[in-house]
Amino acid sequence: MKAYILKRLLSMIPVLLIVAIFVFFLIHMIPGDPAAVMLGPEATPEEVESLKEELGLNLPIYQQFFEWSLHALQGDLGNSLYMNQPVLDAFTSHLGPTLSLALLAQGVSIFLAIPIGVLAARKRGTGIDRTFMIIAMLGMSIPSFLLALLLMLVFGVQLNWLPVAGYTSLSEGLWEHLKYLILPAISLGTIQAAVIARMTRSSMIDILSMNFIKTAKAKGLKQKVVIYKHAFRNALIPILTILGETFGALITGAVVTETVFNLPGIGQLVINAITRRDYAVIQGTILLIAVTYLFLNLIIDLLYGLVDPRVRLNRK
Amino acid sequence: MKVKTKVGGLLLLMMVLILAACNGNSEPEAEGSEQGSGGEVKTGGTLEVAYPTQPQTLDPHGTTAEATRDAAKVIYEGLVTINENYEVIPQLADSFEVSDDNKNVTFKLREGVLFHNGKEMTSADVIASMQKWAKSKPELGEHEWVAADDYTVELKLSQPSSLIMYFLADVGNLAAIMPKEVAESAEATGAKEYIGTGPFQFVEWKQDEVIQFKKFEDYVPDEDATDGLGGKKEAFVDAINWRFVPDASTRVNGLMSGQYHFAHMLSYDSIPQVESNPQVEVDVWPYGIEGLVFNKKEGLFTDVKARQAVNSALDMEVIMSSAFTGEDYYNLDPSLFLESQTDWYTDAGKENYNQKDVDKAKQLLEEAGYNGEEIIILTSRDYEHHYNAAVATQQQLEEIGMNVKLDVYDWPTLLERRNDPGAYHMFYTGFSTTFTPHQFVFLDSGTAWPGWTNNAEIDRLLDEINVAASQDEAKELYAQLQQVMWEDLPVINTGTNSRVSGYSKDLKGYTNLSGPNFWNVSINQ
Numbered sequence: 001m002k003a004y005i006l007k008r009l010l011s012m013i014p015v016l017l018i019v020a021i022f023v024f025f026l027i028h029m030i031p032g033d034p035a036a037v038m039l040g041p042e043a044t045p046e047e048v049e050s051l052k053e054e055l056g057l058n059l060p061i062y063q064q065f066f067e068w069s070l071h072a073l074q075g076d077l078g079n080s081l082y083m084n085q086p087v088l089d090a091f092t093s094h095l096g097p098t099l100s101l102a103l104l105a106q107g108v109s110i111f112l113a114i115p116i117g118v119l120a121a122r123k124r125g126t127g128i129d130r131t132f133m134i135i136a137m138l139g140m141s142i143p144s145f146l147l148a149l150l151l152m153l154v155f156g157v158q159l160n161w162l163p164v165a166g167y168t169s170l171s172e173g174l175w176e177h178l179k180y181l182i183l184p185a186i187s188l189g190t191i192q193a194a195v196i197a198r199m200t201r202s203s204m205i206d207i208l209s210m211n212f213i214k215t216a217k218a219k220g221l222k223q224k225v226v227i228y229k230h231a232f233r234n235a236l237i238p239i240l241t242i243l244g245e246t247f248g249a250l251i252t253g254a255v256v257t258e259t260v261f262n263l264p265g266i267g268q269l270v271i272n273a274i275t276r277r278d279y280a281v282i283q284g285t286i287l288l289i290a291v292t293y294l295f296l297n298l299i300i301d302l303l304y305g306l307v308d309p310r311v312r313l314n315r316k
Numbered sequence: 317m318k319v320k321t322k323v324g325g326l327l328l329l330m331m332v333l334i335l336a337a338c339n340g341n342s343e344p345e346a347e348g349s350e351q352g353s354g355g356e357v358k359t360g361g362t363l364e365v366a367y368p369t370q371p372q373t374l375d376p377h378g379t380t381a382e383a384t385r386d387a388a389k390v391i392y393e394g395l396v397t398i399n400e401n402y403e404v405i406p407q408l409a410d411s412f413e414v415s416d417d418n419k420n421v422t423f424k425l426r427e428g429v430l431f432h433n434g435k436e437m438t439s440a441d442v443i444a445s446m447q448k449w450a451k452s453k454p455e456l457g458e459h460e461w462v463a464a465d466d467y468t469v470e471l472k473l474s475q476p477s478s479l480i481m482y483f484l485a486d487v488g489n490l491a492a493i494m495p496k497e498v499a500e501s502a503e504a505t506g507a508k509e510y511i512g513t514g515p516f517q518f519v520e521w522k523q524d525e526v527i528q529f530k531k532f533e534d535y536v537p538d539e540d541a542t543d544g545l546g547g548k549k550e551a552f553v554d555a556i557n558w559r560f561v562p563d564a565s566t567r568v569n570g571l572m573s574g575q576y577h578f579a580h581m582l583s584y585d586s587i588p589q590v591e592s593n594p595q596v597e598v599d600v601w602p603y604g605i606e607g608l609v610f611n612k613k614e615g616l617f618t619d620v621k622a623r624q625a626v627n628s629a630l631d632m633e634v635i636m637s638s639a640f641t642g643e644d645y646y647n648l649d650p651s652l653f654l655e656s657q658t659d660w661y662t663d664a665g666k667e668n669y670n671q672k673d674v675d676k677a678k679q680l681l682e683e684a685g686y687n688g689e690e691i692i693i694l695t696s697r698d699y700e701h702h703y704n705a706a707v708a709t710q711q712q713l714e715e716i717g718m719n720v721k722l723d724v725y726d727w728p729t730l731l732e733r734r735n736d737p738g739a740y741h742m743f744y745t746g747f748s749t750t751f752t753p754h755q756f757v758f759l760d761s762g763t764a765w766p767g768w769t770n771n772a773e774i775d776r777l778l779d780e781i782n783v784a785a786s787q788d789e790a791k792e793l794y795a796q797l798q799q800v801m802w803e804d805l806p807v808i809n810t811g812t813n814s815r816v817s818g819y820s821k822d823l824k825g826y827t828n829l830s831g832p833n834f835w836n837v838s839i840n841q
Contacts, residue, residue, distance in 0.1 A: 032728030038372045040381040041745055044763040045735060054504040082372050083523050084505060090523060149565060157573045164570045165561060167525060262561045264525040272524060277728050
């Protein structure tokens, strides 16, 4: 196990290196410069030039890359030109809303998807199964901004039950924190639920047709025990994979949902950094997102071993 | 069975909710607002502002960005400012006197004005601030700030300038007074601390979320009656949460739900929806001009005849209504200044504006030797009005036989592309209201601004305006300049236009002059 983890950690290095090189040169290849954005459209070329000089943006590109990499290796991802703060601080301050939203949205999707998927598999071919799968299909096809705006209009504007947009951190109270996240979590979670429910259904159908389930039923075990203890646990591996993927997508920035609900999360940070051409933030954030993704994948792989004892990670 | 009932119930609930959403605003909110108009001013409360963009800094010295200007106004003040008619009036100065030769200005400072750090403002702070501000003002030429005593400051210019007071009063690049030590320790990207003399003080900045201001309890207001951005200013609310809400529909929804008291820059399409809400007022405020800028360094439009051909062809009504949707939001006017800017406004050159003369345009185009080459208009969908204006222009120019292509980029890319004279022929941009002709950056050949205007006559007139003995003379010279501009066409001004903000009816005392203003504003809830 330890050897496996170490091997996986070491294999992250080349991946991160490729990401770093790719992002750095890609963002510098795109036209537009941060000094022009900072000074506004009516700034004269001399003003822009002198700010570029002061910000060190006129150095040769390879020199900028070398300096950035050297600092990044020491854990210093540079400073945001636009926000006047270290990139790591910007990342961590934007991570809170994203993490809360991801957890809540994942909660919503699991709460909806697992029972629906299991039920649809049990009632395979019946009206219930078809209804749920049509709803799931619809859920997958709805653009997230549409559902977000609809929820906002109903629960925010018309009923005034919940705030339309914004964010308050957990330190100001649980309800203050949650009330801003409920609508975005529902809008994100429902759409994710559609994907997870379909996967749960098909995985459960596969397992339910296996001989050991028939044996369990023949032994006279209760339906609940057969479904949840025998079938569901065995169906969990593909579900876990999809949960890992959806959580990864949630945590690395639900850009549209964050924009519509005005949550200052990672998605917004990246989008704003791109429009501001805030190079250090783009590079640093993408690198940190890559790290997060790699760690999430590792955790999911380790979880396989826990769920299914047949998976022996240290053998490979 | 149970499941069926639950699913049915859920679907029914969803349908009811969707119907409720589609039902518009037939049901007023439970919380009625019966407070009378005017009368008693309520104090206290937190003002919630939804603003589309986060500024890079609150220090207004080095930037003309509107996001900085609008937020900085609540904490900073300058020596002078403007009144309702854009005329210069004192603010932190008690009075000012310009010498007859326009080379010296003496400012008597108001005594007892406190900074947010509790220190009293003196001439040392003024001089340090003005020296920092002047770094981005090459148009001042050689000059010197001198302290005559603690409350008297003199500005000595090497060249006479009739415009110096306008530069000092310009909120677009506010000549904010800050404590000496803050001004002196500032970096290239702005001051490290935001300390001014305004009615509100800076509290905290949560990046991409909110800037918090609170009432400055020791604020010393001017005794004169409120006029424009000057006179008596008071903080009636306890605090302002200046929230950054980039999505336009979110600003609208937040305003309609009562979460925000004020939402800046609403999309033109959303106005009917906002107007249908009895709790919300719409504020249409003059922004400036929409300009089609020619590349005069390379390509077809180095020839003035080609520029005149384009100008002759354009139907401004179609362009402006495409860009700004309805005539409530634009004005077909050849002037660079607003009609309310009585110091400068003129309609000189109007005969060349909005000609819609296709035959004349074709004739001029032939004379310019146009051979069907591809003409590129740079544009961006980040600002729909610029894009829509470009589409309308493309159609109109195709009617006179031009082969026009739109190159669409995101805004930062456009800002870079427009510096390359080989990359384009024209682009649209907006120019916000300025206080002097010199601040229209496309007029002066010295600025080398994209488009590269090079007209000796315009340069001469700009110089003469700068040394004019009186405002009447300056205005007369400016009328000549505007006439030349409409003949030489460095830029085609397609018309003046407005932007739209919305505010809650509970908000009293709100005004907009060079952006929204939140002093003398109360929440009557």
